Amino acid sequence: MIVAENLVKEFRLAERKPGLAGSLATLFTRKHRIVRAVDGVSFTIPAGSKTAYIGANGAGKSTTIKMLTGIMTPTSGRCLVRGIEPYRHRKTNARGIGVVFGQRSQLWWDLSVPDSFRILHRIYEIPDPVYRRNLALYRDLLDIDALGTTPVRQLSLGQRMRAEIAASLLHDPPVVFWDEPTIGLDMVLKDAVRHLVNHVHRELGTTVVLTSHDITDIAAICDSALVVDRGRVVHQGSIRDLLRTADRRSVLFDHRNATAPERACADIEQGLPGVRASSAEDGRIRVDYPVDRFTSRQVLAFLLERFDLVDCYAPEPDLEDVLRRVYGGGRPGTVPAEIPCRPAAGGA
Ligand SMILES: Nc1ncnc2c1ncn2[C@@H]1O[C@H](COP(=O)(O)OP(=O)(O)OP(=O)(O)O)[C@@H](O)[C@H]1O
Ligand SMILES: [Mg+2]
Structure with a gap:
């Protein structure tokens, strides 16, 4: 056409x-x-x-x-x-x-x-x-x-x-x-x-x-x-x-809270190096993993072994993140997808 x-x-x-x-x-x-x-x-x-x-x-x-x-x-x-x-x-x-x-x-x-x-x-x-x-x-x-x-x-x-x-x-x-x-x-x-x-x-x-x-x-x-x-x-x-070309994917899960969320996140990041884990207010934990290091199967297997999972789902990768990488493509001055936070020096 x-x-x-x-x-x-x-x-x-x-x-x-x-x-x-x-x-x-x-x-x-x-x-x-x-x-x-x-x-x-x-x-x-x-x-x-x-x-x-x-x-x-x-x-x-x-x-x-x-x-x-x-x-x-x-x-x-x-x-x-x-x-x-x-x-x-x-x-x-x-x-x-x-x-x-x-x-x-x-x-x-x-x-x-x-x-x-x-x-x-x-x-x-x-x-x-x-x-x-x-x-x-x-x-x-x-x-x-x-x-x-x-x-x-x-x-x-x-x-x-x-x-x-x-x-x-x-x-x-x-x-x-x-x-x-x-x-x-x-x-x-x-x-x-x-x-x-x-x-x-x-x-x-x-x-x-x-x-x-x-x-x-x-x-x-x-x-x-x-x-x-x-x-x-x-x-x-x-x-x-x-x-599908996204270089990071995510899994969110609910579990029976035997471990505190901070402790759970630290365990995940230690067990799966390169993975980022964060907890939401509703108690759900989000795991972001690089696809060149882990398959979703490996991540799930790890979570199933460590936690008493109640519910779990994998959201679509973010189109904006995918495009940010395509647009960036080695161009100078590209802002990284996530800017590392530094503790503020000397209060507000
Ligand atoms: N009439 C023109 N004379 C000279 N250069 C031009 C002309 N039109 C476009 N260009 C150049 O061609 C390149 C592509 O421009 P174009 O407008 O097609 O980009 P675009 O993808 O539509 O960008 P944007 O998202 O900013 O609209 C740019 O480097 C622009 O400077
Ligand atoms: Mg244009």
Whole structure:
């Protein structure tokens, strides 16, 4: 459905020297440097899936989406959206896709939201019943009427995003590319947007490609993940597969309290070196273990032998932790997942 084959996008940037003299010199210099924003990316996104396109700032997500939506032409390689090369057939491609770029507006800056929608109604030749149905839905879910007739340029970021999201779906596109669609939205509206995209996907089987730095968006919407790091794909598969790449896992258990919690934690950390144990207020003990040193079977066997277990469960690894490691990937200045605590010197 959506295919990228060795997709590359390079930008040519003039070398800039510092200071005013440097800026002036740039006007006459012929020195350039090449930035490879997308570095040979290949992937296939199946029809009807909801894929999170994940990566740190500058990883090349927006640039890839610009090529998929036809705004940019690849330097080399190619991509196909529903069998169409988007940059060669921009208009045909546009009819089959809905696009939101949180960082830049797709709407007419000087027009009000209702006027923009009326134009989109005509441009996309949306059948009247479809237009009326969608308008009613977005009015309801995104409170579009509250935006009134204010020109788009005067709307707040969150107000504009509500209009952008509704505009991207007005023509029932089979594919939506949403690049940071919840940027600037408050919690209630973020929830409404997540609900809306899931509703549209359920009703119409829409293929969703979403980038977001909000992990909750990814968890609430997506079933698949495409992870890019410095212009290259480093993981493609289900979110579940991505979670399986976690380097730490956890077990929580209740036991009959023969030993004090602090003592129990110390016993676990001593018996399983490299494992971290902590007790919660409810008396439950949490054990975090590195998967390269222990299997869940070994950890459980140890706990069963030492404690009189009443109940025990293993929560899903934390998506945020997994992504922190992917994003970190040897970058300088990365904050470790857990910062060791030092006792404060000299009181408060
Ligand atoms: N028009 C452009 N001219 C020059 N360089 C660009 C241009 N657009 C993007 N880049 C560079 O390409 C790289 C990838 O940028 P891109 O916007 O695709 O990243 P991103 O993954 O969307 O990041 P973010 O999460 O911050 O939105 C960055 O190094 C960026 O500076
Ligand atoms: Mg971006």
